Each structure stands twice: as C-alpha cells, then as structure tokens.
Amino acid sequence: MLTAKNIVKNYAVDGKVVPVLKGVSLSIAEGEFVSVVGRSGSGKTTLLHVLATLIQPDGGELHFGDHDLRRLPEKKLNILRQADFSVIFQFHHLLPYLTVLENSLLSCMHRMKPVPKEAVERAYHCLGRVGLADKADRLPGNLSGGEQQRVAIARALVKSSKVIFADEPTGSLDKATGEQIMELLAGLHQDGMSLVMVTHEPEYAKLSERTVVIEDGMTKR
Amino acid sequence: MNILTIPARNIRRKPAKTLLLLLVFTLGVMSIVTLYQVSLVVGHNFEKKLTAFGANIVISPVRETLNIGYGGFQMGEMLVDFTYLPEEETVAAIRAIGLKDRISAVAPKLVTMARVGAEAVAVVGVRWPEERGIKSYWAAVGRFPEHEGEVLVGSKVSARMGLAEGSKTTLLGREFTVSGTLYETGSDDDTVILMDLTALQQLMDKPGATSFIEVAALCAGCPIEDIVAQLRGQLPGTEVKALQHIVNQRMASVHFIRNLALAVSLVILVTAGAMVGLSMLSAVNERKKDIGILRSLGFGKGQVFAIFCLEAGFIGMLAGLIGYLAGFAASFKVLELLALGEGITPSFSFVQLLAVSLFFGLVTVAAALYPSWKGAGIEPSAALVAL
Numbered sequence: 338m339l340t341a342k343n344i345v346k347n348y349a350v351d352g353k354v355v356p357v358l359k360g361v362s363l364s365i366a367e368g369e370f371v372s373v374v375g376r377s378g379s380g381k382t383t384l385l386h387v388l389a390t391l392i393q394p395d396g397g398e399l400h401f402g403d404h405d406l407r408r409l410p411e412k413k414l415n416i417l418r419q420a421d422f423s424v425i426f427q428f429h430h431l432l433p434y435l436t437v438l439e440n441s442l443l444s445c446m447h448r449m450k451p452v453p454k455e456a457v458e459r460a461y462h463c464l465g466r467v468g469l470a471d472k473a474d475r476l477p478g479n480l481s482g483g484e485q486q487r488v489a490i491a492r493a494l495v496k497s498s499k500v501i502f503a504d505e506p507t508g509s510l511d512k513a514t515g516e517q518i519m520e521l522l523a524g525l526h527q528d529g530m531s532l533v534m535v536t537h538e539p540e541y542a543k544l545s546e547r548t549v550v551i552e553d554g555m556t557k558r
Numbered sequence: 559m560n561i562l563t564i565p566a567r568n569i570r571r572k573p574a575k576t577l578l579l580l581l582v583f584t585l586g587v588m589s590i591v592t593l594y595q596v597s598l599v600v601g602h603n604f605e606k607k608l609t610a611f612g613a614n615i616v617i618s619p620v621r622e623t624l625n626i627g628y629g630g631f632q633m634g635e636m637l638v639d640f641t642y643l644p645e646e647e648t649v650a651a652i653r654a655i656g657l658k659d660r661i662s663a664v665a666p667k668l669v670t671m672a673r674v675g676a677e678a679v680a681v682v683g684v685r686w687p688e689e690r691g692i693k694s695y696w697a698a699v700g701r702f703p704e705h706e707g708e709v710l711v712g713s714k715v716s717a718r719m720g721l722a723e724g725s726k727t728t729l730l731g732r733e734f735t736v737s738g739t740l741y742e743t744g745s746d747d748d749t750v751i752l753m754d755l756t757a758l759q760q761l762m763d764k765p766g767a768t769s770f771i772e773v774a775a776l777c778a779g780c781p782i783e784d785i786v787a788q789l790r791g792q793l794p795g796t797e798v799k800a801l802q803h804i805v806n807q808r809m810a811s812v813h814f815i816r817n818l819a820l821a822v823s824l825v826i827l828v829t830a831g832a833m834v835g836l837s838m839l840s841a842v843n844e845r846k847k848d849i850g851i852l853r854s855l856g857f858g859k860g861q862v863f864a865i866f867c868l869e870a871g872f873i874g875m876l877a878g879l880i881g882y883l884a885g886f887a888a889s890f891k892v893l894e895l896l897a898l899g900e901g902i903t904p905s906f907s908f909v910q911l912l913a914v915s916l917f918f919g920l921v922t923v924a925a926a927l928y929p930s931w932k933g934a935g936i937e938p939s940a941a942l943v944a945l
Contacts, residue, residue, distance in 0.1 A: 391938040446563060451559060
C-alpha cells in the first residue's frame with residue numbers, strides 16, 4: 338500500500354549538506370504494523386516525516402496505492418493528509434486554545450461549512466474509546482501527558498485514517514501511561530489500520546508485526 | 559465548529575495581547591472618526607460663516623438684448639423686453655428644491671433708476687434681514703434702516719450727492735431719510751441707494767416683482783452644479799448662474815480643513831496598520847507549531863493564510879465598531895471643548911458604522927497579508943523541525 342524506494346534526504350547545516358537518509362527502501366502493507374527503531378540521529382523521524390508526506394525527499398520513489406506521492410499536487414497531498422494519513426507526535430501537538438473535542442475534530446475544521454453532526458457524534462464516540470468522553474470540553478493544558486496523547490489518538494480515530502504514523506508516541510510518558518497508549522495503538526491496528534511507529538522501546542517494537550532498523554540513514558534489516 | 563473557530567479561539571488565548579492590540583487599533587480608529595466628524599462639522603460651520611460674505615448663485619429672468627444702430631448712430635445693446643421675477647413664487651421654488659438643506663440664504667432684489675436732483679442714481683430694493691445675512695461685512699456711518707421711509711446710501715453716492723446720515727432726499731416722488739451711509743465696500747453697493755424692497759415695489763407699482771435673486775448655497779456636501787441644475791429645473795424661464803470664483807474660494811477653504819484631517823488620518827492608519835502587521839509577524843513566528851499541526855492534518859496553504867487573515871480581520875472589524883462609536887462620542891466632546899459646533903452636531907449613521915467596521919477589517923487584513931503569506935508558506939516539516 339505504501340512503498341518507499343531508495344529514499345534520499347539531506348539537510349543543510351551551516352552551509353554544509355548533511356545526508357540523513359541514504360537510500361532507504363520500505364514497504365508497508367494494508368493493515369500492517371511496522372515499527373522503526375534505531376539510535377538517536379539515525380534518521381527514524383525524518384523517514385516517518387517523508388512517509389507521512391510532511392517532508393519531500395531529495396531522491397527516490399514514494400507511492401501510496403496508485404499515487405506517486407512525489408508528483409502529487411499540493412491540493413491532493415492535503416486531501417491525503419486530511420483523510421488517509423494521521424500523525425501522532427511524541428509531544429502530542431494539540432492546539433492549546435481548542436478543547437479536547439475541537440482538537441479531535443481539527444481535521445474536519447478546514448472549511449467555513451460547520452463540522453457535520455455525524456462527525457461530532459463520532460468524535461464523542463472516539464473520545465469515549467480513549468477514555469476521555471467526560472473531558473471533551475477541557476483545554477489540553479488541563480490534561481496529563483497521557484491524556485493529551487489519547488486526544489491525539491482520538492484525532493486519528495475520528496478521521497478513520499488508513500495509515501497512522503506514530504513518532505515515539507510513548508517517549509514523553511511514564512511506563513504505565515505508555516503501556517495504555519500502546520494498548521490503544523494496538524487496538525487501532527486490530528481495527529485494520531496500518532501503523533508505522535518510530536520507537537526507542539524494544540518491548541513496544543515487539544508488539545509490531547515487523548521491525549525495521551535504521552542505522553546511519555540506511556535500513557539494516 | 560468550522561475554520562473560524564480556530565482564529566476566534568486563538569484570540570481568546572492571549573487576552574492581554576489581544577486587548578492591547580485591539581486598544582491600539584481602536585484608538586487609531588477613534589482618532590480618525592473624531593477627526594472626520596469634527597472636520598465635517600467645522601467645514602460645514604466654516605462654509606456657513608463664509609456665506610455671510612456674499613452669494614454664490616444669481617437667478618434672473620431670461621433677457622433678450624439687441625444691438626441697435628441706425629444711420630451711423632449706435633445705441634448699443636438694448637433690452638427687447640424687461641421682465642421681472644415674482645418674488646413669492648420664486649423664493650418658494652428655490653426653497654423647495656431637492657437640495658434645499660444646502661440653501662443658506664435667499665436675497666431678492668429690485669433695481670431701478672431714479673434722479674436725485676439732476677443726478678441719476680441706481681436704487682436697489684432689498685429685504686434687510688436676508689441682505690445683511692449675506693453681507694455681514696457691511697458697516698455704516700449711522701445705522702441701517704429700521705423704519706419705513708429710510709434708505710441706506712453707498713459711499714460713492716454719498717460723496718457725489720452730499721447725502722449723509724439724517725439727510726432728506728426725494729426718490730421716485732417720495733421723500734426718504736438717510737439712516738446711514740455705507741463704508742466703502744469695493745463693490746457695486748458703493749454706487750447705489752438701498753431701500754426696503756416692498757417700498758420700492760410700491761413706488762414702481764410692481765408689487766411682488768424682483769429684478770434678480772441672490773442665493774447663498776453650501777457646497778461642501780454636493781457640487782454647486784447639482785444645486786444649479788435643480789434650480790434650473792424648478793425655475794424654467796430664468797437664468798441661473800453660479801459665481802464660480804466665489805464657490806472655488808470657499809471650497810478651497812473647506813477642503814483645506816478636510817485634507818488636513820485626511821492627512822493626519824492617513825498617518826494614524828498607516829501606524830496602526832504597521833502595528834497589526836508587526837503583531838501578526840511575531841504571531842506567525844510564535845505559532846510555527848500550530849502551522850505544522852494544521853499542515854500535517856491536511857490544512858492547505860490557503861487555509862492557513864485564511865486563519866491568520868481572519869484573525870487580523872476580526873480584530874480590525876471589532877476595533878472599527880468600537881472605534882466608530884467612541885470616536886463619534888469623542889467628537890461631541892472635542893467640538894464642545896473647542897466651541898466649534900455652534901448648533902451643528904455630528905450625525906450618526908448605521909451605514910457609516912458598518913462601512914467603517916468593514917473598512918478597518920480590510921485594513922488589518924491588508925496589514926496581515928505578508929505575515930499570513932509567510933506563515934502559509936512554511937512547510938509542515940520545517941514547522942515541526944522547529945518544535
């Protein structure tokens with residue numbers, strides 16, 4: 338479903354070109370749970386951003402179904418991000434001035450047209466699933482780190498995304514909360530969503546069906 | 559919930575910053591509205607005062623003239639038929655035009671020739687209150703006529719005929735007393751004898767007749783051409799002439815006040831706009847994270863651009879609304895403090911209120927265009943790397 342071939346990505350640091358991804362190839366099947374592991378600075382997050390179309394690679398091929406993501410116009414990429422892809426970040430990244438409910442519905446709020454009733458009902462349902470139905474009107478600042486991460490998961494659930502990209506989703510949480518989050522993510526996978534998760538934790542990586550190791554900008558296995 | 563929810567909630571996020579920005583912009587709008595209202599009233603007042611220095615429209619009957627010469631003897635231009643304007647109907651018609659509120663004074667006149675002894679002199683019948691209303695610069699040795707049988711004598715006539723305050727003179731077969739003589743005006747008034755219009759109409763046996771009518775019109779709200787056109791429509795068979803040099807002189811004075819207010823307003827507007835622009839620029843830098851989140855959720859560049867513009871526009875519209883009301887109220891106080899109103903007050907208009915609100919909304923959007931465009935141009939990756 339999502340295929341990356343020979344992905345190359347460089348960054349310019351102080352006028353020098355620093356290669357981060359040096360020809361990474363990866364394929365994710367529909368409904369597959371893949372974890373990406375590697376040392377800090379190995380290029381895991383950059384790879385995740387390339388796969389989620391948040392960053393354009395400098396070389397290689399990237400396909401999602403029939404779409405060539407490197408040649409897809411901006412508008413179609415936006416539609417893809419709205420409907421098919423969801424990103425869960427390490428630090429949750431919720432808009433602090435929107436309520437839990439509004440944050441979970443953010444991807445539906447890109448028009449002047451009000452969010453449909455069905456979407457709001459679905460958001461309440463998804464918040465219930467992550468255990469936050471009673472906190473729908475709260476602002477993220479009044480929630481714990483684990484709760485904020487659950488809002489981010491609810492946001493992905495509301496969209497019914499095909500692929501969820503999780504960038505160290507338990508990285509800023511304690512062990513117990515991290516386990517709860519992993520349970521939720523595993524639940525999403527069981528629902529049939531594809532899951533690509535960058536993690537430092539080998540025990541969470543074991544929950545996935547396949548582990549890809551990134552080392553010095555290349556896939557090791 | 560829709561895209562408007564995002565800027566609306568963000569405005570509430572930093573109330574102190576939002577309020578400060580709103581306050582600065584509201585003060586700007588308030589100053590502009592106050593200046594505008596005060597300049598309108600002062601300009602109107604100024605123009606009204608200027609009408610005391612003469613009329614700017616003259617209405618007379620259409621006259622046909624013929625240049626007559628025969629056998630080498632030239633008689634010059636002669637009137638074919640001498641007609642008069644009926645005073646009551648003509649004045650009523652002038653006061654009934656669509657722009658009647660722009661008519662400040664109507665001064666009818668009847669002119670004839672008479673002899674004082676062997677000397678010929680022009681006699682002009684006037685309505686004293688109207689005449690003195692448009693000629694406040696008149697000053698007399700003695701006093702202005704107050705009773706029946708009194709006349710006012712122009713300075714040159716007084717010198718030529720030896721008529722002074724208290725003199726008796728016979729005009730058109732009736733004796734009159736000179737109540738006063740005019741100081742030199744430099745105008746035609748120096749060469750005539752002025753008397754009450756009704757008295758002259760009776761002497762000439764032409765009740766209700768006038769030779770021409772002078773009109774003082776206020777031109778600040780509309781061009782003089784519009785007033786002349788309406789008078790022509792209302793008074794067929796008459797000649798209506800605008801004294802353009804007088805109109806232009808007056809409008810130059812009134813426009814100076816308006817232009818001064820406009821220049822100051824422009825400076826305030828640019829300063830307030832620059833503040834909004836700077837504030838939005840810093841907001842874009844502060845909110846890179848928000849931009850990254852929105853872009854990762856599929857918000858397009860146009861939508862991010864719209865969110866920043868809507869935020870600025872909302873502040874501008876609110877400032878416009880509050881600023882207009884505050885400026886309107888302040889203009890009363892300013893006019894009162896400077897004693898400039900003199901019976902004329904600023905007029906409130908809902909249309910103006912909406913227009914001001916919309917205009918300042920657009921000004922803030924314009925000021926926020928560059929920061930918004932800059933924000934919209936940030937790629938999601940760049941925003942997220944900056945986190």
